[in-house]
Amino acid sequence: MAIDYSHQRPVPGSDSHNMSHPLDLDDDRSDSDTSEDIVELSADEIPGYFQERGGRLFHSHGSCPYPLPVDAEEQQVRRTSPSVLSPARQNGLHQLLRKLTGALSVGPVHDVLTHLPGEQRRVLDLGTGTGSWVLDMAREFPDVRFYGVDIGTPRTVPIATRYPPRNVQFEMHDIKEQFRYDTGALDMVHARSITMAIRDYGALLPEIARVLRSGGLFVSCEWGRRPALADGSEVATRAPRAVAFFQAVKDTLLERRGIQTIADRIPQLLADSGDFTHIVARTYHMPIGDWHPNVDMQELGREYRDMVELYARSMRAVLLDGRWAAHADSLVQGYIDEIWSVRGLVSICYTVYAKRR
Numbered sequence: 001m002a003i004d005y006s007h008q009r010p011v012p013g014s015d016s017h018n019m020s021h022p023l024d025l026d027d028d029r030s031d032s033d034t035s036e037d038i039v040e041l042s043a044d045e046i047p048g049y050f051q052e053r054g055g056r057l058f059h060s061h062g063s064c065p066y067p068l069p070v071d072a073e074e075q076q077v078r079r080t081s082p083s084v085l086s087p088a089r090q091n092g093l094h095q096l097l098r099k100l101t102g103a104l105s106v107g108p109v110h111d112v113l114t115h116l117p118g119e120q121r122r123v124l125d126l127g128t129g130t131g132s133w134v135l136d137m138a139r140e141f142p143d144v145r146f147y148g149v150d151i152g153t154p155r156t157v158p159i160a161t162r163y164p165p166r167n168v169q170f171e172m173h174d175i176k177e178q179f180r181y182d183t184g185a186l187d188m189v190h191a192r193s194i195t196m197a198i199r200d201y202g203a204l205l206p207e208i209a210r211v212l213r214s215g216g217l218f219v220s221c222e223w224g225r226r227p228a229l230a231d232g233s234e235v236a237t238r239a240p241r242a243v244a245f246f247q248a249v250k251d252t253l254l255e256r257r258g259i260q261t262i263a264d265r266i267p268q269l270l271a272d273s274g275d276f277t278h279i280v281a282r283t284y285h286m287p288i289g290d291w292h293p294n295v296d297m298q299e300l301g302r303e304y305r306d307m308v309e310l311y312a313r314s315m316r317a318v319l320l321d322g323r324w325a326a327h328a329d330s331l332v333q334g335y336i337d338e339i340w341s342v343r344g345l346v347s348i349c350y351t352v353y354a355k356r357r
Protein backbone atom coordinates (compact mmCIF):
# COMPACT_ATOMS: atom_id res chain seq x y z
CA MET A 1 0.00 0.00 0.00
CA ALA A 2 1.48 3.36 -1.06
CA ILE A 3 1.30 6.19 1.47
CA ASP A 4 1.28 9.78 0.26
CA TYR A 5 3.61 11.81 2.54
CA SER A 6 3.87 15.59 2.36
CA HIS A 7 4.85 18.54 4.49
CA GLN A 8 2.51 21.53 4.51
CA ARG A 9 3.87 25.01 4.99
CA PRO A 10 1.93 26.58 7.85
CA VAL A 11 -0.95 28.76 6.66
CA PRO A 12 -2.87 30.49 9.42
CA GLY A 13 -6.45 30.13 8.26
CA SER A 14 -9.61 32.00 8.97
CA ASP A 15 -11.32 31.06 12.19
CA SER A 16 -14.83 31.50 10.88
CA HIS A 17 -17.35 28.72 11.02
CA ASN A 18 -21.04 28.11 10.59
CA MET A 19 -22.84 29.18 13.73
CA SER A 20 -26.24 27.81 12.78
CA HIS A 21 -28.07 25.98 15.54
CA PRO A 22 -27.86 22.22 15.65
CA LEU A 23 -30.98 20.21 14.97
CA ASP A 24 -32.60 18.08 17.58
CA LEU A 25 -31.70 14.74 16.04
CA ASP A 26 -33.77 11.69 16.76
CA ASP A 27 -31.59 8.65 16.87
CA ASP A 28 -33.51 5.42 16.99
CA ARG A 29 -30.80 2.87 16.18
CA SER A 30 -29.58 0.11 18.45
CA ASP A 31 -26.44 2.16 19.09
CA SER A 32 -28.43 5.29 19.89
CA ASP A 33 -28.06 7.74 22.72
CA THR A 34 -30.85 6.09 24.61
CA SER A 35 -29.16 2.68 24.56
CA GLU A 36 -29.47 0.82 27.85
CA ASP A 37 -25.67 0.44 27.71
CA ILE A 38 -25.31 4.09 28.70
CA VAL A 39 -25.55 5.02 32.35
CA GLU A 40 -25.14 8.60 33.54
CA LEU A 41 -22.72 9.12 36.44
CA SER A 42 -24.03 10.98 39.44
CA ALA A 43 -22.01 13.89 40.85
CA ASP A 44 -20.96 11.96 43.96
CA GLU A 45 -19.45 9.17 41.83
CA ILE A 46 -17.09 11.57 40.03
CA PRO A 47 -14.31 11.84 42.64
CA GLY A 48 -13.81 8.05 42.50
CA TYR A 49 -12.41 8.36 38.97
CA PHE A 50 -9.60 10.79 39.86
CA GLN A 51 -6.75 11.17 42.34
CA GLU A 52 -4.77 14.22 43.45
CA ARG A 53 -0.95 14.16 43.44
CA GLY A 54 1.29 17.14 44.09
CA GLY A 55 -1.61 19.57 43.75
CA ARG A 56 -2.66 18.23 40.30
CA LEU A 57 -5.60 15.95 39.35
CA PHE A 58 -4.98 12.63 37.52
CA HIS A 59 -7.01 9.67 36.24
CA SER A 60 -7.06 6.84 38.75
CA HIS A 61 -8.09 3.97 36.46
CA GLY A 62 -5.91 0.97 37.28
CA SER A 63 -4.83 -0.01 33.76
CA CYS A 64 -4.85 3.47 32.17
CA PRO A 65 -1.29 4.52 31.20
CA TYR A 66 -2.32 8.13 30.47
CA PRO A 67 0.19 10.25 32.43
CA LEU A 68 -0.97 13.87 32.14
CA PRO A 69 -3.14 15.75 34.64
CA VAL A 70 -6.83 16.24 33.82
CA ASP A 71 -7.37 19.44 35.78
CA ALA A 72 -8.36 22.95 34.76
CA GLU A 73 -4.80 24.06 33.97
CA GLU A 74 -4.35 21.15 31.58
CA GLN A 75 -7.78 21.17 30.03
CA GLN A 76 -9.96 24.22 29.86
CA VAL A 77 -9.07 27.70 31.09
CA ARG A 78 -6.49 29.24 33.39
CA ARG A 79 -6.31 32.64 35.05
CA THR A 80 -3.30 34.58 33.70
CA SER A 81 -4.13 37.73 35.67
CA PRO A 82 -6.87 38.61 38.15
CA SER A 83 -9.19 39.61 35.31
CA VAL A 84 -8.00 37.46 32.36
CA LEU A 85 -8.86 33.82 31.71
CA SER A 86 -6.71 32.22 29.00
CA PRO A 87 -7.31 28.92 27.25
CA ALA A 88 -5.30 26.23 29.02
CA ARG A 89 -3.36 23.57 27.22
CA GLN A 90 -5.90 21.31 25.53
CA ASN A 91 -8.38 24.01 24.50
CA GLY A 92 -5.54 26.38 23.59
CA LEU A 93 -3.87 23.74 21.41
CA HIS A 94 -7.15 23.07 19.66
CA GLN A 95 -7.49 26.71 18.65
CA LEU A 96 -3.85 27.05 17.58
CA LEU A 97 -3.94 23.87 15.50
CA ARG A 98 -7.01 25.13 13.74
CA LYS A 99 -5.16 28.32 12.83
CA LEU A 100 -2.04 26.42 11.74
CA THR A 101 -3.81 23.94 9.47
CA GLY A 102 -6.63 26.28 8.40
CA ALA A 103 -9.28 23.68 9.24
CA LEU A 104 -10.73 21.52 11.97
CA SER A 105 -9.49 18.39 10.26
CA VAL A 106 -7.41 17.19 7.36
CA GLY A 107 -9.03 14.98 4.73
CA PRO A 108 -12.20 15.01 2.61
CA VAL A 109 -14.44 15.65 5.61
CA HIS A 110 -17.13 17.58 3.73
CA ASP A 111 -17.47 14.81 1.11
CA VAL A 112 -17.76 12.08 3.74
CA LEU A 113 -20.24 14.02 5.89
CA THR A 114 -22.45 15.29 3.08
CA HIS A 115 -26.04 15.10 4.24
CA LEU A 116 -28.20 12.70 2.22
CA PRO A 117 -31.99 12.61 2.78
CA GLY A 118 -32.94 9.75 5.06
CA GLU A 119 -29.38 9.04 6.18
CA GLN A 120 -27.90 10.07 9.52
CA ARG A 121 -24.17 10.83 9.42
CA ARG A 122 -22.20 9.94 12.55
CA VAL A 123 -18.74 10.88 13.81
CA LEU A 124 -16.77 9.47 16.74
CA ASP A 125 -13.94 11.35 18.50
CA LEU A 126 -11.55 9.16 20.54
CA GLY A 127 -10.08 10.55 23.78
CA THR A 128 -12.17 13.67 23.30
CA GLY A 129 -10.82 15.53 26.38
CA THR A 130 -12.66 18.82 26.82
CA GLY A 131 -14.61 18.03 23.64
CA SER A 132 -13.36 21.17 21.89
CA TRP A 133 -13.00 19.45 18.50
CA VAL A 134 -16.40 17.80 18.71
CA LEU A 135 -18.13 21.00 19.79
CA ASP A 136 -16.65 23.04 16.91
CA MET A 137 -17.38 20.28 14.40
CA ALA A 138 -20.95 20.03 15.68
CA ARG A 139 -21.44 23.74 14.91
CA GLU A 140 -20.01 23.34 11.42
CA PHE A 141 -22.06 20.18 10.69
CA PRO A 142 -25.37 20.68 12.53
CA ASP A 143 -27.02 17.70 10.76
CA VAL A 144 -24.31 15.27 11.82
CA ARG A 145 -24.43 13.35 15.10
CA PHE A 146 -21.18 13.50 17.14
CA TYR A 147 -19.98 11.15 19.87
CA GLY A 148 -16.98 12.08 22.02
CA VAL A 149 -15.59 9.27 24.16
CA ASP A 150 -13.04 9.60 26.94
CA ILE A 151 -12.03 7.60 29.96
CA GLY A 152 -12.95 10.76 31.88
CA THR A 153 -15.25 12.94 29.80
CA PRO A 154 -16.46 16.52 30.02
CA ARG A 155 -19.45 15.04 31.81
CA THR A 156 -17.26 13.67 34.52
CA VAL A 157 -14.65 16.44 34.70
CA PRO A 158 -16.68 19.19 36.32
CA ILE A 159 -14.70 22.05 34.69
CA ALA A 160 -16.08 21.31 31.22
CA THR A 161 -19.55 21.50 29.74
CA ARG A 162 -22.13 19.08 31.04
CA TYR A 163 -24.67 20.54 28.62
CA PRO A 164 -23.46 19.93 25.04
CA PRO A 165 -25.51 20.89 21.97
CA ARG A 166 -28.23 18.49 20.87
CA ASN A 167 -26.18 16.81 18.12
CA VAL A 168 -23.34 15.96 20.55
CA GLN A 169 -23.06 13.18 23.08
CA PHE A 170 -20.11 12.68 25.44
CA GLU A 171 -19.62 9.18 26.79
CA MET A 172 -17.22 7.52 29.18
CA HIS A 173 -15.38 4.76 27.42
CA ASP A 174 -11.94 3.16 27.59
CA ILE A 175 -10.72 3.05 24.00
CA LYS A 176 -8.88 -0.21 24.66
CA GLU A 177 -12.31 -1.83 24.89
CA GLN A 178 -14.75 -2.65 22.09
CA PHE A 179 -16.96 0.28 21.08
CA ARG A 180 -20.72 0.02 21.58
CA TYR A 181 -21.45 1.10 17.98
CA ASP A 182 -22.66 -1.33 15.32
CA THR A 183 -20.35 -2.56 12.58
CA GLY A 184 -20.19 0.03 9.78
CA ALA A 185 -22.32 2.51 11.78
CA LEU A 186 -19.96 5.50 11.60
CA ASP A 187 -18.89 7.83 8.79
CA MET A 188 -15.78 9.24 10.46
CA VAL A 189 -13.50 8.44 13.40
CA HIS A 190 -11.19 11.19 14.66
CA ALA A 191 -8.29 10.63 17.05
CA ARG A 192 -6.14 13.55 18.19
CA SER A 193 -3.32 13.41 20.73
CA ILE A 194 -4.19 9.96 22.01
CA THR A 195 -0.80 8.21 21.71
CA MET A 196 -0.27 8.61 25.45
CA ALA A 197 -3.66 6.98 26.11
CA ILE A 198 -2.81 3.55 24.71
CA ARG A 199 0.15 1.23 24.65
CA ASP A 200 -0.62 -0.52 21.36
CA TYR A 201 -1.96 1.85 18.70
CA GLY A 202 -1.98 -0.90 16.06
CA ALA A 203 -4.39 -2.95 18.19
CA LEU A 204 -6.90 -0.08 18.09
CA LEU A 205 -7.14 -0.02 14.29
CA PRO A 206 -9.25 -3.18 13.71
CA GLU A 207 -11.93 -1.81 16.05
CA ILE A 208 -11.89 1.58 14.30
CA ALA A 209 -12.18 -0.27 10.98
CA ARG A 210 -15.09 -2.32 12.33
CA VAL A 211 -17.26 0.67 13.26
CA LEU A 212 -16.48 2.65 10.07
CA ARG A 213 -18.62 2.10 6.98
CA SER A 214 -16.86 1.31 3.71
CA GLY A 215 -15.54 4.66 2.40
CA GLY A 216 -15.68 6.12 5.93
CA LEU A 217 -12.84 8.38 7.05
CA PHE A 218 -10.24 7.90 9.77
CA VAL A 219 -8.25 11.00 10.79
CA SER A 220 -5.31 11.10 13.18
CA CYS A 221 -3.36 14.09 14.44
CA GLU A 222 -0.42 13.67 16.85
CA TRP A 223 2.43 15.86 18.07
CA GLY A 224 5.94 14.53 17.62
CA ARG A 225 7.79 13.94 20.88
CA ARG A 226 11.06 15.60 19.83
CA PRO A 227 12.27 19.14 19.27
CA ALA A 228 13.07 20.30 15.74
CA LEU A 229 14.35 23.38 13.96
CA ALA A 230 12.39 24.88 11.08
CA ASP A 231 15.44 24.95 8.79
CA GLY A 232 16.17 21.27 9.47
CA SER A 233 19.53 22.01 11.11
CA GLU A 234 20.96 19.87 13.92
CA VAL A 235 18.80 20.53 16.97
CA ALA A 236 21.18 18.83 19.43
CA THR A 237 23.72 21.59 18.81
CA ARG A 238 21.41 24.58 19.19
CA ALA A 239 18.88 23.22 21.68
CA PRO A 240 20.62 20.47 23.70
CA ARG A 241 18.41 20.92 26.77
CA ALA A 242 15.26 20.48 24.68
CA VAL A 243 16.74 17.26 23.32
CA ALA A 244 17.58 16.08 26.86
CA PHE A 245 14.06 16.89 28.09
CA PHE A 246 12.38 14.87 25.33
CA GLN A 247 14.79 11.96 25.70
CA ALA A 248 13.93 11.78 29.42
CA VAL A 249 10.19 12.04 28.66
CA LYS A 250 10.37 9.27 26.07
CA ASP A 251 12.45 6.99 28.33
CA THR A 252 10.09 7.49 31.25
CA LEU A 253 6.90 6.99 29.23
CA LEU A 254 8.25 3.77 27.77
CA GLU A 255 9.86 2.34 30.90
CA ARG A 256 7.19 3.30 33.43
CA ARG A 257 4.03 3.16 31.32
CA GLY A 258 4.78 1.18 28.16
CA ILE A 259 3.88 4.20 26.01
CA GLN A 260 5.73 4.34 22.70
CA THR A 261 6.52 7.38 20.59
CA ILE A 262 4.79 6.54 17.32
CA ALA A 263 3.29 9.70 15.78
CA ASP A 264 5.27 9.28 12.57
CA ARG A 265 4.51 5.54 12.33
CA ILE A 266 0.69 5.73 12.22
CA PRO A 267 0.50 5.86 8.38
CA GLN A 268 2.47 2.61 8.21
CA LEU A 269 0.30 1.00 10.90
CA LEU A 270 -2.76 1.93 8.84
CA ALA A 271 -1.19 0.40 5.75
CA ASP A 272 -0.14 -2.74 7.63
CA SER A 273 -3.66 -3.25 9.00
CA GLY A 274 -4.95 -3.94 5.50
CA ASP A 275 -8.29 -2.28 6.35
CA PHE A 276 -7.54 1.18 4.95
CA THR A 277 -6.83 2.74 1.59
CA HIS A 278 -6.06 6.27 0.22
CA ILE A 279 -3.63 6.88 3.12
CA VAL A 280 -2.39 10.48 3.07
CA ALA A 281 0.16 11.71 5.63
CA ARG A 282 1.09 15.35 6.09
CA THR A 283 3.21 17.20 8.65
CA TYR A 284 2.84 20.77 9.87
CA HIS A 285 5.46 22.87 11.68
CA MET A 286 4.15 24.91 14.62
CA PRO A 287 6.60 27.71 15.50
CA ILE A 288 7.59 27.96 19.17
CA GLY A 289 8.06 31.64 20.01
CA ASP A 290 7.96 34.77 17.86
CA TRP A 291 10.96 34.14 15.57
CA HIS A 292 8.91 33.60 12.37
CA PRO A 293 9.12 36.34 9.67
CA ASN A 294 5.34 36.22 9.09
CA VAL A 295 3.39 38.37 11.56
CA ASP A 296 0.48 35.90 11.89
CA MET A 297 2.92 33.09 12.56
CA GLN A 298 4.67 35.21 15.18
CA GLU A 299 1.39 35.57 17.04
CA LEU A 300 0.72 31.84 16.69
CA GLY A 301 4.23 31.03 17.93
CA ARG A 302 3.87 33.32 20.94
CA GLU A 303 0.60 31.67 21.99
CA TYR A 304 1.94 28.20 21.27
CA ARG A 305 5.01 28.83 23.44
CA ASP A 306 2.64 29.31 26.39
CA MET A 307 1.08 25.90 25.62
CA VAL A 308 4.52 24.29 25.40
CA GLU A 309 5.43 25.74 28.77
CA LEU A 310 2.26 24.23 30.26
CA TYR A 311 3.12 20.89 28.61
CA ALA A 312 6.62 20.97 30.10
CA ARG A 313 5.20 21.70 33.56
CA SER A 314 2.60 18.91 33.20
CA MET A 315 5.42 16.54 32.18
CA ARG A 316 7.27 17.21 35.44
CA ALA A 317 4.87 14.78 37.14
CA VAL A 318 5.73 12.14 34.54
CA LEU A 319 9.47 12.60 35.00
CA LEU A 320 9.20 12.36 38.79
CA ASP A 321 7.97 8.81 38.28
CA GLY A 322 11.05 7.44 36.50
CA ARG A 323 14.81 7.19 36.43
CA TRP A 324 15.16 10.89 35.58
CA ALA A 325 13.30 11.95 38.75
CA ALA A 326 16.30 13.60 40.39
CA HIS A 327 16.73 15.84 37.32
CA ALA A 328 13.03 16.51 36.65
CA ASP A 329 13.11 20.18 37.62
CA SER A 330 16.27 21.02 35.69
CA LEU A 331 15.08 19.10 32.61
CA VAL A 332 11.78 21.00 32.61
CA GLN A 333 13.50 24.33 33.25
CA GLY A 334 16.11 23.64 30.56
CA TYR A 335 13.44 23.09 27.93
CA ILE A 336 11.50 26.17 29.03
CA ASP A 337 14.67 28.29 28.89
CA GLU A 338 15.34 27.15 25.32
CA ILE A 339 11.83 27.76 24.01
CA TRP A 340 12.35 31.38 25.11
CA SER A 341 15.89 31.75 23.76
CA VAL A 342 16.42 29.50 20.70
CA ARG A 343 15.04 30.94 17.46
CA GLY A 344 13.61 28.57 14.86
CA LEU A 345 12.28 25.89 17.22
CA VAL A 346 9.15 24.10 16.00
CA SER A 347 6.91 21.26 17.09
CA ILE A 348 5.99 18.81 14.37
CA CYS A 349 2.33 17.89 14.03
CA TYR A 350 1.83 14.58 12.20
CA THR A 351 -1.52 14.16 10.50
CA VAL A 352 -2.85 11.28 8.45
CA TYR A 353 -6.19 10.41 6.95
CA ALA A 354 -7.34 7.18 5.35
CA LYS A 355 -10.49 5.65 3.91
CA ARG A 356 -12.02 2.41 5.17
CA ARG A 357 -11.87 -0.22 2.42
Ligand SMILES: C[S@@+](CC[C@H](N)C(=O)[O-])C[C@H]1O[C@@H](n2cnc3c(N)ncnc32)[C@H](O)[C@@H]1O
Pocket residue numbers: 064065066070090091094126127128129130131132133149150151152173174175176191192193194196197198
Ligand atom coordinates in the same frame (compact mmCIF):
# COMPACT_ATOMS: atom_id res chain seq x y z
C1 LIG B 1 -3.95 14.87 25.28
S1 LIG B 1 -5.65 14.65 25.59
C2 LIG B 1 -6.34 14.99 23.99
C3 LIG B 1 -7.77 15.47 24.04
C4 LIG B 1 -8.42 15.75 22.69
N1 LIG B 1 -8.37 14.62 21.80
C5 LIG B 1 -7.81 16.96 22.05
O1 LIG B 1 -7.06 16.83 21.08
O2 LIG B 1 -8.11 18.08 22.51
C6 LIG B 1 -5.84 12.89 25.72
C7 LIG B 1 -7.19 12.45 26.24
O3 LIG B 1 -7.24 11.01 26.21
C8 LIG B 1 -8.00 10.58 27.33
N2 LIG B 1 -7.71 9.17 27.60
C9 LIG B 1 -6.62 8.67 28.21
N3 LIG B 1 -6.70 7.32 28.25
C10 LIG B 1 -7.87 6.98 27.65
C11 LIG B 1 -8.52 5.72 27.39
N4 LIG B 1 -7.97 4.55 27.73
N5 LIG B 1 -9.73 5.75 26.77
C12 LIG B 1 -10.30 6.91 26.42
N6 LIG B 1 -9.72 8.13 26.63
C13 LIG B 1 -8.53 8.16 27.24
C14 LIG B 1 -7.59 11.54 28.44
O4 LIG B 1 -8.55 11.57 29.47
C15 LIG B 1 -7.47 12.85 27.67
O5 LIG B 1 -8.68 13.57 27.73
